[in-house]
Amino acid sequence: MGIKKVGLNRNIKPQSLAEKVFFLDFMKGLKTTIKHLFRKVITVDFPYEVVEPAPRFRGVHGLRNVDGTEKNDFNAWVKKLKIKPPEKGETRCIACKFCQAACPVPEIFVIKAEKLDVPKDHPHHGLKVLTQFDMDLGKCMFCGLCTLACPTICIIHTDIYDISTYTRRGWILNKEQLSQIADDFIARRGKEKYDEKSEWPDYQKIWNDADTARAKAWDNNPPQFGPNYADQN
């Protein structure tokens, strides 16, 4: 086994007499701190300056609507769970409750789907529609298991992290609120995070490199991004 021995007198020399008398240890330390005095400021001035969260950031949840970027097996899932085929702008949720099954705290979710009240000859007879989708974010730990379980990429994480409210009621989001959050997020940053089949593409960046606030936090010397692997471009 490779062992490296450390200790005073082993890899660290004790203070010499000259160092003790002339306070050389303090001088050396002060040299470092004085050097830092003339560096550029790196403090991000929150809330006047905000660092944009990474595309993968796990913030407040959203429920995506049908917008033509569904996965190929979306219609198969809709058929399988006997859901009324959603039109454009309606929710992608098929009430499969996989998110609830994957969740470590299942009582976060209240999901209900009801059969449509239509006559027998109507094409949607016997099909269900999502009527309730409530999430209690006060109990959520943002682990991301629900988003991985979702077969239609309906429930997603957005980049919103500020969820403070005055009462616990404010943490309970319903279907409409969640859809609104997701729509806003997709309009804002959907292209960065998802490809045209709602999967995470391999051009998804670790973070937006045009973000000046983040560059500041990186000593005004942010990294230049390139591909990770040999066959990536």
Add this chain to the structure above:
Amino acid sequence: MPWISEEKLNRLQEKFSFIKILDNPQAPVIEVPKENLIDFLKFLKEDPDYQFKMFIDWTVIDHGKKADPRFQGVLILMSPKSWERVIIKVWATDERLPSLITLWKGAKWAEREAWDMFGIKFDGHDNLVRMFLWETYPYHPLRKDFPVRGYEEVELPSLNETERFDQLEGTMNYSRKHTALPTLEDLEITQKARMPNKKSQMVLNWGPLHPGTHGTIWFLFDMEGEYIKDCDIIIGQLHRGVEKLAENLNVQQIIPYTDRMDYIAAINENHSVCIAAEKLLGIHEKIPEKAKYIRTMMAELSRINSHLLWLGTYALDLGALTMFLYTFREREKLMDIFEGITGARFTINYFRVGGVYADLPYGALDAIEHFIKDLPQRINEYETLLTRNRIWLKRNVDVCIIPEKDVYQYGLTGAVARASGVPYDLRKIDKYDAYGEVEFDIPVGEKGDSYDRYLVRMEEMRQSIRIVEQCIAKLRKFSKNDPFFYEPEDRRMKITIDGRGTKLKKGEVYAGADNPRGELGVYIYMPKDGIKPYRFRLRSGAFYNLQVFTKAIIGRPLADAITLLSTIDPVVGETDR
């Protein structure tokens, strides 16, 4: 695999006719009758061929109300001679077990925890009081008949604040009832029970809410002037019952809970659980290479992150504020990297049993490379400020020496063990993930004083940089289409990224990872195949490391308590679980 060899087991069987070697594919298990336990352990500890003198863990399994005998003790020992482990089991008839404090001092807290959680009495223990809960608490929560939600018996209206009365209706409302809470009288009884005999002039309370304790630890110092004569620690203010919660979840769902244990190094906590579950399933060697390297790299970055926080707060406690600002600047970059790769800055939940949940995003390796290139120079800067500074030397050299024999006695792991001269590092012994394929050295101290612990951690950061560099070079050679998650060939085995339906196999295993705060071992016991682990024991490195505080501080002035606590570096989330 560092388990006791077949040949040694057979010789033990020949010598002791009363022991039974259980058939378990993952690890050898020896069952010993209760009457012969102490003699057998004495032999294991002292025989020159065996020398299982390092204490790892001592816990209890509850086999359910119908089983007779109901409880079983589980002892895990390590031999520093051959770096082999052994599991010893003993049935606790009449809910009693013999105490091991005559053999290992570290058993003291382990037995108090077992009494607290299971209600097992230990014959011969000098002060068997509760570990986490208060003295007047009536239940033993890890027993199988205790409900997960506890018994909700106290009304606490203050937790149900609403803006305009109770507007919440239906299932999402919060119950007005709460599980039992300690009153001030309960805390007073607890405090008296922890230190029954005052020896000196006065008992000083330090904590639980003191910035120097780095969390909610409550210290009791029995003081003679400025010198500490006796010490005990009350922990448990952050006890959330992760082990109990884990018994009701599937293994992928446990991982986010471990994030909240050692929140400074969340990745390493996840790593331990993944390794233990993979070893139980027998798939640890088959994890895709790419996932192995990603995990190794992330775990080392997390170690750097944790050590940077340690260095900043340690120097801050000893009066050097500048260091805190410098290390947090570097930590900020690391957190950015974590955020981009995993989706969270702090509570990561990136590793999965079977790999990781997503591949690296575009530019991840470049960002890490950029950070790593800069870091050695920064560490040198920190060292110029501290290492040979006369105030730093005065406050650290020869302060609170932990001798080598205490490492075995108390089951110390991590940087604390290495600073005392024991090269105990699971990364070298177990060679989990890609640690067998990368080169690095184990920094080992000489004396075991605070200064050695400081130097060991500084050197560990440099070695971590070496590992990360090698991992990056290796990862660059992979293809973007290489898998990052294990697909089982066996159709009966099911492992999913989101955790639904992930099954564990029958058997028992102890495995762990070398974390910044010591070895976080996970002991999983499964009497049959199933989704939920039957017993999920977390052997916390910080818990056992903190125990040595009560010994190393004796005879030292009060000011050294800060130095010792900072160099032991416990995180309360992990000690309390």
